[in-house]
Amino acid sequence: MEITLWHLLDSLLAILLLGLAWSALSGTDLKRGVVLFMAFGLLLSLIWARLRAPDLALAEAAIGAGLSGALLLLALRDREKSENKAGQPMSLLRLATVLLMLLLAASFALAYVTAVTSNTGGRLAGLAFGNLEQSGVSNPVTAVLLNFRAYDTLLELAVLLAATLGILALGSERRPFRRPGVLLGALVTWISPLLVIVAGYLLWTGAHAPGGAFQAGALLAAAIVMLRLGGMTSEQLPHQLLQGWLLAGGIAAFMLAGYLATFHDLAFLQYPAGWAGLLILLIESAAMLSIALSLGLAYLGGSPSGWDERSSRGKRS
């Protein structure tokens, strides 16, 4: 193995990442932990770029650096008696934990070395590249997500929907913010539309370049977060009925496209020849809206106020 300047860059990135993770996890000040965790997400996005994974870099830049941080910062406001401090480690568990860690670290190392050195990893990649032309898109990651392993993505959307339903069932939304000052107001009015435009661009470009429904959905969700920070109330969201349709829309579009294939004597989710590109774009558009609204409602923290008063719908002051 020849050591080059690239390896110096890699080592510096890795050390910095570990340093940030360590300081985010240690210490008893939770606010400090959350801010450092946001820096950790930013750095992770740079590492995905370094490892030639621009699709992940885009998603991490939107989610790791922005959305998770915003969610955690809101959660800092829920003060609990035992939780104002991060708390001291429980001493009893310490020894057992260290032993467990050693065991897990050994199995992790074994699994990793096997995965990297064996040839089985190459076979799937070969399959993916070999069939790229029939997939309807030219970005291999989008092809894997929406075509070769579409089942996974369909179920992933179901997981997302389940998590959102859980959040909606757990309680009502947080109080909205006050009207912002001039500066924050300007930031919100400028950044939110830009986020929407870039989301549309990423959705479109995802067919042939890095991007796609997940990145675009995360950016739209970031737009919702930004508007929320600027004092948006849940009344300004679409009508409750429309929200329900949007939330389920990603899965619905996916299922419809899947069943369409069965009318052509194909397997479920096996797109008819020539239609793959269009179907993928339609599924991705619906999935983007579902993902955006799911994550947006997650930032609201619960079911929007007014959702439970079905009778008074539309008459809220």
Place this chain on the structure above:
Amino acid sequence: MIDMDTLLLTAAVLLLVTLITGLVRALIGPSLQDRMLSIQLLGTGGVALLILLGLLLKIEALVDTALVLALLAAVAAAALTRRETPHD
């Protein structure tokens, strides 16, 4: 005369070293705002590093990533500095 890639790579390494230097401030604090500044630093410096990596690895989409990172650094700053609502 050294070639372009070596020059860009050296620049990327040096840039990362300056980022690490700045991030020491995030680790030692002392105030919360010092840590917020480190996010600003990683935002701007991260955009710079992404542009360099895009040139080096010949991935043009990293410029799109830089754009997204710049946008989200603004969202992060807004989320970080938003104070509590009156009756929350």
Place this chain on the structure above:
Amino acid sequence: MTELLGSLFILASLAFFAAGSIGLLRLPDVHARLHALTKADNLGLGLLVAGACLIGGHLLLALKLLLVWLLVMFASAIAANLIARHAMKDGEES
């Protein structure tokens, strides 16, 4: 020729980033550090973007890079203000 000029710009930008980081590390309080960081790093990024435009070649890339720079300048100007106000409010309370 353009490549040489581009690399000169990129090397020059490193000096600004270094100044920003050293300022962040060495200056005495949040407001001074803020001033060092945002001014120096935005200038550094501007030089780096100019260099990348010269090296990268085509127009679309250059336009995108320019957009990124403008966006960073706008966002960090406001973010710097927000952080400074945040720090001032903390100062009043304590």
Place this chain on the structure above:
Amino acid sequence: MMLTQLIFGIAGGLLFAMGLRSALIRESLLARILAVNVSGAGIFLAFVAIAYRGLEETPDPVPHALVLTGIVVAVSATALALALRRRLEEADDE
């Protein structure tokens, strides 16, 4: 195995262990949620390092797709965990 894969593989393993340790020994729920996220990032890092094929080669898209869905699932799971934590506090207050 390439040295780059080794470096990021080790980093991924350490992140995974570090996060898991904190998730087990911390009392605060929020600290645990943070820790699980760091731990998950370690797994993602290992996956992406496995997919890496070299400076000029296109990496394996399958792990990338898995990690991409993983990132989105992780943030929605985090949101659900935070909502549960908030509900738990309200239940304690009653």
